[in-house]
Amino acid sequence: MLRKRGERAIARRADHEAQQERISKAVWSILAGxxxxxxxxxxxxxxxxxxxGLVMHRFPGRKALLAHARDLLHARTxxxxxxxxxxxxxxxxxLRAILAQGMALSEDSAQEALVWMGFLAASVGDEELIAxxxxxxxxxxxxxxxxxxxSAPDWEPARVxxxxxxxVGATEGAAQLGCFDPxxxxxxxxxxxxxSLLVAYGLS
Amino acid sequence: MLRKRGERAIARRADHEAQQERISKAVWSILAGxxxxxxxxxxxxxxxxxxxGLVMHRFPGRKALLAHARDLLHARTxxxxxxxxxxxxxxxxxLRAILAQGMALSEDSAQEALVWMGFLAASVGDEELIAxxxxxxxxxxxxxxxxxxxSAPDWEPARVxxxxxxxVGATEGAAQLGCFDPxxxxxxxxxxxxxSLLVAYGLS
DNA sequence: GTGTTACCGTAACATCTGTTACGACAACTG
DNA sequence: CAGTTGTCGTAACAGATGTTACGGTAACAC
Numbered sequence: 001m002l003r004k005r006g007e008r009a010i011a012r013r014a015d016h017e018a019q020q021e022r023i024s025k026a027v028w029s030i031l032a033g034x035x036x037x038x039x040x041x042x043x044x045x046x047x048x049x050x051x052x053g054l055v056m057h058r059f060p061g062r063k064a065l066l067a068h069a070r071d072l073l074h075a076r077t078x079x080x081x082x083x084x085x086x087x088x089x090x091x092x093x094x095l096r097a098i099l100a101q102g103m104a105l106s107e108d109s110a111q112e113a114l115v116w117m118g119f120l121a122a123s124v125g126d127e128e129l130i131a132x133x134x135x136x137x138x139x140x141x142x143x144x145x146x147x148x149x150x151s152a153p154d155w156e157p158a159r160v161x162x163x164x165x166x167x168v169g170a171t172e173g174a175a176q177l178g179c180f181d182p183x184x185x186x187x188x189x190x191x192x193x194x195x196s197l198l199v200a201y202g203l204s
Numbered sequence: 205m206l207r208k209r210g211e212r213a214i215a216r217r218a219d220h221e222a223q224q225e226r227i228s229k230a231v232w233s234i235l236a237g238x239x240x241x242x243x244x245x246x247x248x249x250x251x252x253x254x255x256x257g258l259v260m261h262r263f264p265g266r267k268a269l270l271a272h273a274r275d276l277l278h279a280r281t282x283x284x285x286x287x288x289x290x291x292x293x294x295x296x297x298x299l300r301a302i303l304a305q306g307m308a309l310s311e312d313s314a315q316e317a318l319v320w321m322g323f324l325a326a327s328v329g330d331e332e333l334i335a336x337x338x339x340x341x342x343x344x345x346x347x348x349x350x351x352x353x354x355s356a357p358d359w360e361p362a363r364v365x366x367x368x369x370x371x372v373g374a375t376e377g378a379a380q381l382g383c384f385d386p387x388x389x390x391x392x393x394x395x396x397x398x399x400s401l402l403v404a405y406g407l408s
Numbered sequence: 409g410t411g412t413t414a415c416c417g418t419a420a421c422a423t424c425t426g427t428t429a430c431g432a433c434a435a436c437t438g
Numbered sequence: 439c440a441g442t443t444g445t446c447g448t449a450a451c452a453g454a455t456g457t458t459a460c461g462g463t464a465a466c467a468c
Binding site: 014050051052053054057 | 414415416417418419
Binding site: 031032033034035036037038114117118120121122123124125126130133134137138141158159161162163165166168169170171172173174176177180181184185189190192193196197200201 | 235241366388
């Protein structure tokens, strides 16, 4: 078995985190492929290539499964976005890059959009999951807000905030439209929309 | 019992349509309140104040339940939007009115946004329901496109289309953000965003 | 070797799910 | 008065679902 943590080999210690990650990826896969109605413990176990026993040994229950998968996806998105931001030369380039990353431009990002929507749908009527969503979403909005403020330093805060709302809302909406009707909203169409939006707000 | 259709009284004929409507309203209610995971025949029957038997007598199955509830909501939205459009003095006023109607400005419209998201989440992995979504959504987009074209007659079609995409996407995204985090995205914030968007695109 | 401990798969459990079948009841016809 | 027909509630069914419990196995300690 794997033995990782610490310099000295701690015995009989399976790599719980790696298992949680594998299981969470299975959650994403099912959420994107079959929808939340088919997200069952058994389906997750089958997708992850393990038994329902292992799933239940790693997570206390179905809700924890959803919460962890959500947090993990958020963490992954964050590092990706931070890299994009670091690689960008200017705040405006960074802004465009991270907004584009949030749309359904590729097969992968379209699937991710479906996953986010699944999490959202699962949190209806569940204050705990809604709180998770709000926290993650506010972090996202703050990031966009910071970049907009850096891109237009002379704007008043209120103007920044409405522009951020428009950008965040439009990209989120575009991702949704794009992954349910890619024929109408192709990647090129989405990018054209984003660019026109940035031009319209004077942020291009 | 009620007897409606035809000039001659057709006997023993319950008002199926009214029952379907009542049941569909129960579907909306559950979708907005508890989420799609709790949308069961029994929950719908309880919410509608009838038995599961009646639900199954009115609809061939659960999917038909969803499809009808979705179509009915679309039809209701359409008449509401058409009235708004008719009451508006100018294409630009009509455009703003119908876009505002699609956001989460009131408690009712926030619930509706949740219902739409529930339908969307339910259609993941189901080509039949996705087709329904595409049809309805394209009709919505075409309506916005017509109004944008009327508001800016000298625009090229491509420019119209990207603006429409931005408007439709932003309002859809705003509705989603608004109903999950009303503290961050109040009605006033949403309206300010819409107005700034219309100004930015030269459609105000 | 024996004992111990972590790991995790199997199987069971109670509950819930969509759906079907049957029967009772009421309204209408003749 | 039957006889017929539409209406719809009750109860059952098979399958799925989240969760729990138990047992076996392998790695380690001694």
